Amino acid sequence: MSKKILVAEDSSVIQNLTRRILSLQNYKISSVKNGAQVLELLNKEPFDLVLLDIHMPIMDGMECAQEIRKLPKDMNGAIPIIAITGNANNYSEDEFKRVGIDYFLPKPLNYDTLVETVNSFMTNGN
Template sequence: MKKVIIAEDSSVIQNLTKKILQVQSFNISSVKNGEDVLKLLNGDHFDLILMDINMPKMDGMECAKQIRALADPIKSSIPILAITGNAKNYSIEDFKEVGINEYIPKPLNFDLLVEKVKKYTESE
């Protein structure tokens, strides 16, 4: 079973996303900020990170940067999908610069979300 981290400070979005992905047979861990993402990664292996850009303590951009800087080559290359309601503030180049693979705009289109999650977690 593929393991996905959902980093999202909105409980509503977090719970909806979690339910939808669990139906698709993903194992979900959810956290509310970037610091907790790094803690989870420290202790376990994951296949994908869904990351809200605007979170307390550490935002998605900074968290992505820190993940890409990890010493473990497997952990530092985990696909990261940004979820954001204000992509206007960032360009796709900004996301790529910090190591985010793709972004999904809010309000979330869950069909698109599932499609992207599957794309990045299907075995090569």
């Protein structure tokens, strides 16, 4: 059974590229455009990983990560979260860890690195 990834990204271009590339890796992709939609989906169905843009409308990635970690562990509360951000310099690694983000990738996205990172979380559980 293929693993499910939730992509939260407000840019349609990045969202579509990410969806295509990860689909080629045999992942099942769902995508949303803001943090509120992330929580809505995570409350309905299980996922194996969240790719979370930091700068989104309605609820940003930092706040969204904190809310995900409040979910019960068996209801996506322990899901790996990989942040995607164009402003990684605005946050320290400690700040990402504090809100529950497991790893972050800078924009512009290097899609080879994205695939390697996602695959490592899916196979090792990092």
